[in-house]
Amino acid sequence: MRFVIVTGMSGAGRSTALRALEDAGYFCVDNLPISLIEKFSELIYPGNTEVTKVALGIDIRSGKAFNELAATLEELTVAGVNYEILFLDSSDEVLVKRYKETRRTHPLAQNGRVADGIQEERKRLEFLKKQADYIIDTSNLLTRELKQELDKIFVQNKNFKNLVITVLSFGFKYGIPTDSDLVFDVRFLPNPYYYEELRKLSGNDKPVQDFVMGFEVSHRFLDKLIDMIQFLIPNYVLEGKNQLVISIGCTGGKHRSVTLANKLYERLRNNADYAVRIEHRDIEKDAVVKAH
Incomplete structure (x- = not known):
């Protein structure tokens, strides 16, 4: 029963x-x-x-x-x-x-x-x-x-992961997500927007990913970010937190933030102690704004 x-x-x-x-x-x-x-x-x-x-x-x-x-x-x-x-x-x-x-x-x-x-x-x-x-x-x-x-x-009787981490990319020009627990600004990274062949693409596309991650500073930032989050997570769990929103922002929420959010998600998703989901809030907004 x-x-x-x-x-x-x-x-x-x-x-x-x-x-x-x-x-x-x-x-x-x-x-x-x-x-x-x-x-x-x-x-x-x-x-x-x-x-x-x-x-x-x-x-x-x-x-x-x-x-x-x-x-x-x-x-x-x-x-x-x-x-x-x-x-x-x-x-x-x-x-x-x-x-x-x-x-x-x-x-x-x-x-x-x-x-x-x-x-x-x-x-x-x-x-x-x-x-x-x-x-x-x-x-x-x-x-x-x-x-x-x-x-x-x-139904499947799998072990329950009480902490759910949402990795969220966004654009600062559309506002910081109100439910963010941690906010990171990656506007210091070189911007693919200024390159015609990359402008219409997003951080979900390999050319943009290769461009953003083609700089040593991107890898150093990601490594330091992972190190800090792995330190924080057990302490959040002890506090009783069951939802953690990690927001990564760039200017428009289409290139740099999407790339880094994807990379962070890839590094976190296989952990057995928590569940991880990815969301790109503003990835399509530039196209919508320009269309109007």
């Missing part, structure tokens, strides 16, 4: 996670009253049913009864019920944006301010996050990427 409790911040992807688990063959129940959880566990206990994979969605909508959840989980543990907690999180900025886009009302935003509701929810869910077996920060994850992570954990 695999019994997964799916919870986390409102707007962080709990419903998406439940749908993904249901598609993977889990029997899913959403927003069951807290008072019925113990009885539910008795009904699905091994030997009582043919169901072998269960996912139970719990969130702040349980109202005042949510305060009883800690005691209920303790009772399940005493009764020998093996359960896992999946906690879905996201940054405050992303959560506010998602609520504004959907025009939904946060369940705790009694005065109408989503930000206040999010802060109150974080306080109430703190004990659950501390108990969680898996914490997935969906701030920078696409829906398909979240489903892939869930598939690795709950």
Whole structure:
């Protein structure tokens, strides 16, 4: 029997996670009253049913009864019920944006301010996050990427990598990414933009990569960057961080930053202790701006 409790911040992807688990063959129940959880566990206990994979969605909508959840989980543990907690999180900025886009009302935003509701929810869910077996920060994850992570954990039974590193290239003229944890400026490197044969290409193209990495300073910068990040990562993990955004910027976010972001991603991606993804935020923006 695999019994997964799916919870986390409102707007962080709990419903998406439940749908993904249901598609993977889990029997899913959403927003069951807290008072019925113990009885539910008795009904699905091994030997009582043919169901072998269960996912139970719990969130702040349980109202005042949510305060009883800690005691209920303790009772399940005493009764020998093996359960896992999946906690879905996201940054405050992303959560506010998602609520504004959907025009939904946060369940705790009694005065109408989503930000206040999010802060109150974080306080109430703190004990659950501390108990969680898996914490997935969906701030920078696409829906398909979240489903892939869930598939690795709950279908393929692979070891969970609690820290997800996003290597992000960007252009300074379009602004520094607001969710950046570390920002590095590579505008000191020679610029391929000034070479006609390279201008229309990007850091994803070999001629640009060869040009940017054709200078010793590029290799020295990359080596020093790797050394610092490898020092920082274990300390971030100890702090409990589960999402790290490393942003690398040049003027337009098309040549130098893309090349260095790709090289950094290649050096980090095979580590067994964390997951790594790559994103190029502004790689197409120059073409779009010029077209208009």
